Amino acid sequence: MTRTLMWGGATASSQYEGAATVGGKGLDTQDVRPWKPRTSNATCETRLLTASAVAKAKADLAAREGNYPFTRGTQGHDHLEEDIALLQELGIDIYRFSLSWARLFPQGDEAEPSPEGLAYYDRVFEAVRAAGMKTFVTLTHYAIPLHLVEAYGSWTNRALIDLYERFARTVFERWGSMIDYYLPFNEINAGYFSPWNGVGLLRPEDGPYDQSAVFQSLHHQFVASAKVIRAQREICPDARSGCMVAAFCYYPHTCSPEDNWIKLHDEQVNMWYPVDVLACGIQPYYMDAFYRDHGITVDITDEDLELFARYSCDFVSFSYYSSSVLGAADNGEQTAGNLVCSIKNPYLEASEWGWQIDPVGLRTQLNAFYDRTHKPVFVSECGFGARDRLEDDGSIHDPYRVEYLERHFEQLLLAQQDGVDVLGFILWGVIDIVSAGSCEMAKRYGVVYVDADDRGEGTYERRKKDSFDWYRSYIESYHATH
Numbered sequence: 263m264t265r266t267l268m269w270g271g272a273t274a275s276s277q278y279e280g281a282a283t284v285g286g287k288g289l290d291t292q293d294v295r296p297w298k299p300r301t302s303n304a305t306c307e308t309r310l311l312t313a314s315a316v317a318k319a320k321a322d323l324a325a326r327e328g329n330y331p332f333t334r335g336t337q338g339h340d341h342l343e344e345d346i347a348l349l350q351e352l353g354i355d356i357y358r359f360s361l362s363w364a365r366l367f368p369q370g371d372e373a374e375p376s377p378e379g380l381a382y383y384d385r386v387f388e389a390v391r392a393a394g395m396k397t398f399v400t401l402t403h404y405a406i407p408l409h410l411v412e413a414y415g416s417w418t419n420r421a422l423i424d425l426y427e428r429f430a431r432t433v434f435e436r437w438g439s440m441i442d443y444y445l446p447f448n449e450i451n452a453g454y455f456s457p458w459n460g461v462g463l464l465r466p467e468d469g470p471y472d473q474s475a476v477f478q479s480l481h482h483q484f485v486a487s488a489k490v491i492r493a494q495r496e497i498c499p500d501a502r503s504g505c506m507v508a509a510f511c512y513y514p515h516t517c518s519p520e521d522n523w524i525k526l527h528d529e530q531v532n533m534w535y536p537v538d539v540l541a542c543g544i545q546p547y548y549m550d551a552f553y554r555d556h557g558i559t560v561d562i563t564d565e566d567l568e569l570f571a572r573y574s575c576d577f578v579s580f581s582y583y584s585s586s587v588l589g590a591a592d593n594g595e596q597t598a599g600n601l602v603c604s605i606k607n608p609y610l611e612a613s614e615w616g617w618q619i620d621p622v623g624l625r626t627q628l629n630a631f632y633d634r635t636h637k638p639v640f641v642s643e644c645g646f647g648a649r650d651r652l653e654d655d656g657s658i659h660d661p662y663r664v665e666y667l668e669r670h671f672e673q674l675l676l677a678q679q680d681g682v683d684v685l686g687f688i689l690w691g692v693i694d695i696v697s698a699g700s701c702e703m704a705k706r707y708g709v710v711y712v713d714a715d716d717r718g719e720g721t722y723e724r725r726k727k728d729s730f731d732w733y734r735s736y737i738e739s740y741h742a743t744h
C-alpha cells in the first residue's frame with residue numbers, strides 16, 4: 263500500500279527567528295558569523311571561525327557594530343503568528359522548525375531552562391498545532407551555545423552529551439505530546455564538512471582543523487543522538503525519531519576505476535558514516551581504515567557501541583539540493599556553492615551559486631537511502647535558492663522555483679513507484695531565511711518573500727511569491743486524489 267505523502271515547509275531558528283538576546287537568550291555559534299559581501303562563486307567558502315574572529319564578533323555585537331545576519335534572521339520571533347497563518351493558508355501538512363538551544367539554556371549548562379525560552383516555544387508549538395499542522399522538530403540546527411564552545415571546547419568534550427540530553431529531556435517533557443517527527447541534529451555530517459556549523463569547533467588560528475577533534479566531536483554527537491532517542495522513548499513514545507545528513511549525490515570525476523573507487527569512499531565517509539551508526543546501529547568497518555590511514559584517533563567505548571545498537575532511529579532523512587562531480591577541475595571548470603564544490607556537469611544546469619540542478623538525483627538518493635537502511639525516508643530539506651525580484655506592483659515572479667519543484671516532485675513520485683517508503687517532502691526555507699552557507703539574504707528559498715536585504719535593511723514585510731499559489735494548489739490537488 264503506497265503511503266500518502268506529507269508536504270511541508272521548514273525554517274531553522276538561527277536563520278529565521280532573530281532576537282538573538284531577547285528574553286535572555288545566550289549567543290550561539292551562528293550569531294557570531296559575519297556577513298561579507300560575496301566575493302565569488304568560485305570558492306567552497308564556509309565561515310570558519312577562529313577564537314579571534316569570535317572575540318571580535320562579541321565586541322561588535324556589544325557595541326552594535328558589524329553585520330551579523332543571524333542575530334536578526336528574518337525576524338521570525340516577531341512575525342510568528344503572521345507566518346503560521348501564511349503556512350496554514352499554504353495548506354502544508356507538516357512544519358519543520360528548530361529550537362534554539364541557547365534560548366532555552368542561554369549558557370548551555372544551566373540546571374534549569376529559561377522561563378522566557380519555555381514561554382516562546384510554548385507559543386510556537388501551540389500556534390503550529392492550532393493551525394492543524396504536524397510538527398517536525400529539529401532539536402538543534404547548527405546553533406550551539408557559545409559558552410559551551412568557549413568553556414568546554416564544544417563537542418570535543420564528552421560532557422556535552424549529558425548537557426544535550428538535559429536539553430532534549432526538557433523539550434520532550436514540555437512538548438513531547440506535540441512532537442510528531444524529530445531529529446536530534448540537523449545534517450549531522452556537517453560536523454565533518456563544516457565543523458563550525460556542525461560541531462562548534464573553532465578553527466586553529468594557524469592552520470587546518472585537527473581531524474581527531476572533528477571526528478571525536480562527531481562521535482560524541484552520535485552518542486548524544488542515541489541517548490536522546492532513549493529519553494524520547496521513555497517520555498513521549500509516540501514521537502518518531504530520525505537522523506539526517508546532507509545528501510551529496512556524488513558522480514565520479516571520470517569513468518576510470520580509480521575515480522569510481524573515490525566516489526564510493528567519499529560517500530562512505532561524508533554521508534553513509536552517520537547513517538550506518540544512527541539508522542543501522544553499527545560502527546562501520548570503513549571508518550577504522552579511514553582513521554588509520556589519516557592518523558586520526560577517536561575514543562569509542564563499548565557502552566557507546568551498545569547504545570548505537572539499541573537506539574537506532576525510526577526514519578532516515580536528508581537534505582537534497584544538487585548533485586556534484588568529484589575531483590579538482592583540471593580545466594578550471596569548477597563551479598561551487600558555498601558548502602559544496604563541484605566540477606561542472608555537462609548534463610546539468612547550475613544555479614547562480616553553482617549548485618547543479620539534478621531532479622533525477624533525488625530519485626537516486628531516495629532509493630540509495632531506502633536500499634541501505636530499509637527505513638522510511640523523509641526529504642527533510644529541498645529547495646531552490648535564487649535572487650528573487652520584488653516588482654513595483656509588489657509581486658514576485660519565480661517560475662524557476664516552480665520548475666525546480668515540479669521536476670523534483672516528479673522524481674520523488676517515481677521513487678515511491680520504485681517501492682521506496684517515502685514519508686514526504688519538506689520545502690527548505692518556506693519563508694525566506696538567511697542563507698546558512700553564505701550568510702546572505704540574496705539567496706532566497708521561500709514561497710513567501712521577506713523584504714530584507716543582505717545588510718538587514720528593509721520592512722521585513724511578508725509577500726506571497728507566485729510559487730506560493732503553485733505549491734498550495736499542488737498540495738490541494740495531491741490530497742484530493744490520495
Ligand code: BGP
Pocket residue numbers: 274277448449508581600601643647690696697698699700705
Ligand atoms: C543546509 C542547511 C540549511 C539551508 C541549506 C541551504 O545545509 O541545513 O540551513 O541553509 O543548507 O544552504 P544555503 O542556505 O547555504 O543555500
